[in-house]
Amino acid sequence: MSGSCSVFHLAQEEDDRHFEMGDYEGPVARWCSGCGDHSVLTAVRRLLADEQLQPENTVFVSGIGCSSRFPHYLSTYGFHGIHGRALPLSTGVKLSRPELRVFVVMGDGDCVSIGAAHWIHAIRYNVDMVALLLDNNIYGLTKKQTSPTTPQGYSTNTQPRGSYLPAMNPLEATLGVTNASFVAQTAEWVPAHLFATLKAAYRHRGFSFVRILQRCPHFTADMYGEAVKNPGMVELLVHDQGIVAPEIDAMFEHKRPHDPSDLDEARALAEDMNQIRLGLFFRDESHPRYEETRSLPHHTAADKIRILEEEFDRYAV
Amino acid sequence: MAMKLQTVGPGKSPGAAAGSARVHRTRDHSVEIVSDSGEGAQKCGQIFGAVSAKMGNGVWTVEIIPAEVEPPPRSIAGASGIRIRLGDGPVTNWGDETDLVMAFNEQVLLGRHRLNALAPGATILLEDQWATHPDDAVRAQWDAAMEELGEAGYRIIGVPMEEICLTQVENARKGKNMFALGLLTWIFERDVDRVKEQIAHTFRTKPQKVVDKNFALLELGVQWAGENLDFRVEVPTATEVGDLVVMNGNEAIALGAVASGMELAAMYPITPATSVSHHLGEVFERFGGIVHQAEDEIAAAGVAIGASYAGKCAFTITSGPGLALKTEFLGLAVMTETPLVLVDVQRGGPSTGLPTKVEQSDLLAALFGQPGDAPKIVLAPATIEECFHAMITARRLAEIFRTVVIVLSDANLATGVAPFPRPEAREAWQAGPPDQSAVPEQGRPYDWDPRTGLSDRFIPGRPGGMHTVTGLAHDERSKVAYDSASNQRASEMRSRKLAAFQSTLLPPEINGADSGDLLIVGWGSTRGAIEEAVERCRGEGLAVSSLHLTFLSPLEPGLTEIFKRFRKVMTVEINYSDRADAPFVTSENRRRGQLSWLLRATTLVDVDCWTRVLGEPLRPSAIARAIRENLPGGAP
Incomplete structure (x- = not known):
């Protein structure tokens, strides 16, 4: 198995099997009805079939939270880890087996709060994987506590008089980290854009960070307010190198051309939290991928014995 | 003057x-x-x-x-x-x-x-x-x-x-x-x-x-x-x-890791463990291995577990404060039955403690540091040579028993240098390539053998084996299972592996006569000093023997029988214990040496302890003095 990932997105090993969306289906998801996680799961299954990913060579890694149940509802390999630590696990998977296709599913508490150190460093490692931030601006599984992305003033069980601090901006933070290579935002309520974004993220060679705007039907159902019903309130970032989803062109009148290679503009657009923007903020495939940088020649057991003997020689008396 | x-x-x-x-x-x-x-x-x-x-x-x-x-x-x-x-x-x-x-x-x-x-x-x-x-x-x-x-x-x-x-x-x-x-x-x-x-x-x-x-x-x-x-x-x-090699314990651990065929070490710098990764950084890549310096101790554990999950067993290296940080991940590895080798080069604690100085204070944290029941294997090399072999043993045990193996070294072994017979490297020490064969129909990712708790691991890439491992309670199919019977059974199966492993161990050898007045029990790097002290005292005619434990979890078998043949049993350790005659200290509230707690609990023998935390290895003369003072009935 070659350590290089240069071709694996385009050509898999010979495989005469054909996979339908149903081939990736796991048990019935136990999320609440109306939860955005369902749309993400559907879009992911569609992506897997679209890319004909072999279930046995695909790994979904997650942390803890509602959205982290994700791998259980697929029929690929999965690692449902601990709170905040999906990225170290997935980094280990890729270092050990660079040929596996790895997806990481995290919630906002998982990624932006308890796992923030790993998030920042994962961007810098730029390991080739797709990282999905399912951001519903609240801790749902533990019943409505303030998360770092909860808007200021929003009432929760831990901060009933409203969240004290301005919400953290995950896009701005991601774009500020050395080696950021793919940063996009999409929304659970625009399935075509969600799918197109996942597709672009998967095709990107490097660490693809996708923030998916979601509502929690129980605790943040009102979160994006009118923007959910009125696409005119959302600005779509468009570019032929960006997220291309022709089927929604007519739906969104408000479009802004943005060249995803322009980091300064990407940062300016991300920083402005008054406008909901969907699209590809930034992409740069020139950054080296950590697992390739660290890829090493494979030695047979006999080779290793020979090298070990050389090491013993160094310490020999 | x-x-x-x-x-x-x-x-x-x-x-x-x-x-x-x-x-x-x-x-x-x-x-x-x-x-x-x-x-x-x-x-x-x-x-x-x-x-x-x-x-x-x-x-x-x-x-x-x-x-x-x-x-x-x-x-x-x-x-x-x-x-x-x-x-x-x-x-x-x-x-x-x-x-x-x-x-x-x-x-x-x-x-x-x-x-x-x-x-x-x-x-x-x-x-x-x-x-x-x-x-x-x-x-x-x-x-x-x-x-x-x-x-x-x-x-x-x-x-x-x-x-x-x-x-x-x-x-x-x-x-x-x-x-x-x-x-x-x-x-x-x-x-x-x-x-x-x-x-x-x-x-x-x-x-x-x-x-x-x-x-x-x-x-x-x-x-x-x-x-x-x-x-x-x-x-x-x-x-x-003879054919000798000379190195310190951390170099021996690094070479042992190489000899075991492990290919990924994930670490975060911490004294006195870091020099293992320095040595690995120098040689590991020649063997096709990666030393990943993670962003923190927690991530180092996570990367090693992720790598093990997807292929060959990986390892992480740390010292006490890092062991504390890795605790939750150790529980995950135990729960998902993912092999992991963790090397803890112990130093003085608690907290930042004595970063460059020796202590054996992490024993109970290694055994019982995780919330919930998290059975794992703990072993302690006693010599620099054993540091080398411990890694080979640890890797094999981690894979066979699908669990965490903690290797407890310490600052004394880490920086001590001694010659030992040059090992004859064997291919059999190395991990084979990950099994990528198709999983038989109806195969289950935790198909526990009810006698031993052992099961076959489905590594990604194996067709037909797709499943999601989870830190949640689960059944044989790795499905989340909150029901009482599943949780009881899975706990039994994870625990059974230790009993099954212990059944393959031999009782420890006794240094000196196999009965007498006093038996000294030690573990880890103190072996040389204890045995030297015991030999001196035997030379003075005292009926003292010693035994040294390599496996702390599970404990080596036959201890109760051996202890009964001595009038008194006492551990000698480099960790804190209350002196029996200190103010307010009674036999009930006395805080004891860590191995002594463990031995008392498992053998029901009244095991005493003599421990010191002086920030230096024990001196044979001090141990000999402790032997004379603790001989039942006093030294002749």
């Missing part, structure tokens, strides 16, 4: 010359080189130790390391250095006190003196420039030190190290160590060519002119000693030196 410094030098010599020096013959001799940080004392001692081993002496060296990189110069607490103990046979520990000292200033010497590290009557070769230093304060310090040292009866010989080194180098701080090596070379009649070989090896990455300069300093030392010293030391050497 102030110490009178014995001053020797050209023209002032008491008449010593190479031919007329008195030769002190001994089977056991300890030497220390102490200096300010950065003066190269350790390098000097390492070279001397390696050459001595090559010439057939038993050798144990231990580094004296201050916690700071560059503590203030000439400070009592800043002593940096190394002790080398030579013997006419194998040396298993650092011994008691030092017989010969090379000190680069009187303050670091004072530091060692105050720690009772020096034998009464020890010979000290001391840089004497400070006696006549232009700074009044320095001279005053010197005089005060001489006063204090004078009480102890040392033989202190002034050596103009600075003056001589300045003939070769501009900064004597960078040369004294090789000059001191020259003194040692003459005193112990080491083969100068072998010393040069070792110098060349040590400085192999440096330009030749550096090596040549070191040769010149070495020769100056040899020459000065020959012209000025009136004593030499002879520790008989073995004639047959």
Whole structure:
């Protein structure tokens, strides 16, 4: 198995099997009805079939939270880890087996709060994987506590008089980290854009960070307010190198051309939290991928014995 | 009475010359080189130790390391250095006190003196420039030190190290160590060519002119000693030196990891574990392995677990504070039955504690540190050689039993250097490639064998084996299962693996008679010192024996039966326990040594303990004293 990932997105090993969306289906998801996680799961299954990913060579890694149940509802390999630590696990998977296709599913508490150190460093490692931030601006599984992305003033069980601090901006933070290579935002309520974004993220060679705007039907159902019903309130970032989803062109009148290679503009657009923007903020495939940088020649057991003997020689008396 | 410094030098010599020096013959001799940080004392001692081993002496060296990189110069607490103990046979520990000292200033010497590290009557070769230093304060310090040292009866010989080194180098701080090596070379009649070989090896990455300069300093030392010293030391050497390798415990762990076929080490820098990753960083990539320096201790554990999950068993290296941070991930590895080797090079604790100094205080944290029931294997190498083999054993056990294996080393082994028989590397030690065969129909990812708890692992890439591992309670199919029966059964199966493993172990061997008045029980790096103490006491006619545990979880079998054959059983450990006679302490509230807790709980024998947390390895003489004092009925 070659350590290089240069071709694996385009050509898999010979495989005469054909996979339908149903081939990736796991048990019935136990999320609440109306939860955005369902749309993400559907879009992911569609992506897997679209890319004909072999279930046995695909790994979904997650942390803890509602959205982290994700791998259980697929029929690929999965690692449902601990709170905040999906990225170290997935980094280990890729270092050990660079040929596996790895997806990481995290919630906002998982990624932006308890796992923030790993998030920042994962961007810098730029390991080739797709990282999905399912951001519903609240801790749902533990019943409505303030998360770092909860808007200021929003009432929760831990901060009933409203969240004290301005919400953290995950896009701005991601774009500020050395080696950021793919940063996009999409929304659970625009399935075509969600799918197109996942597709672009998967095709990107490097660490693809996708923030998916979601509502929690129980605790943040009102979160994006009118923007959910009125696409005119959302600005779509468009570019032929960006997220291309022709089927929604007519739906969104408000479009802004943005060249995803322009980091300064990407940062300016991300920083402005008054406008909901969907699209590809930034992409740069020139950054080296950590697992390739660290890829090493494979030695047979006999080779290793020979090298070990050389090491013993160094310490020999 | 102030110490009178014995001053020797050209023209002032008491008449010593190479031919007329008195030769002190001994089977056991300890030497220390102490200096300010950065003066190269350790390098000097390492070279001397390696050459001595090559010439057939038993050798144990231990580094004296201050916690700071560059503590203030000439400070009592800043002593940096190394002790080398030579013997006419194998040396298993650092011994008691030092017989010969090379000190680069009187303050670091004072530091060692105050720690009772020096034998009464020890010979000290001391840089004497400070006696006549232009700074009044320095001279005053010197005089005060001489006063204090004078009480102890040392033989202190002034050596103009600075003056001589300045003939070769501009900064004597960078040369004294090789000059001191020259003194040692003459005193112990080491083969100068072998010393040069070792110098060349040590400085192999440096330009030749550096090596040549070191040769010149070495020769100056040899020459000065020959012209000025009136004593030499002879520790008989073995004639047959088998195929040996000389390294420290951290190097042995690194090479053991390589020999085990593991291919990924994930770590975050922490003293005293980090040098394992330095050695790995140097050699691991030649073997196709990766040393991943993670963003924190937690991530290091996560990367290792992720790598193990997807392929060959990986490992992580840490020390106490890092073990604490990795706790939640260890629970995940136990719960998902993902193999993982964790090396804990123990240091003094709790919290930041004594970062550079030895302690054996992580035993119970290793066994019981995780919330919930998290059975795992814990083993402790007792020697540097065992550090090498522990990694090979740990890797195999982690994969066979699908669990976490913790290897408890410590700062004593980490920095101690000793020769051991060169291992014969075997392919069988290495992990095979990950199983990528198709999983049989109806195969289950936790198809526990009800007797042993063992099951086959479905590694990603195996067709038909797709499943999601989870830290949630789960059933044989890895489906989340909150029901009572599933949780009870899965807990049983994870635990059963330890009992099944223990059934394959042999009872520990007893050092000495298999019954008697007192049985000393130890674990980890204290083995050499305990056995030396026990042998001394047996020589005095005391009915004492010892046994040393390699496996702490599960414990080796047969302990209860063995303990019953002794009138008293007592652990000796480097961790804290209340003294039995301390105020308010009763037999019920007494906090005991960690192994002693464990043995009392498992054997129901009233196991006593003698433990110390002095920030140094135990001395055989101190253990021998403890044996005499704790002998039931008192020593005869």
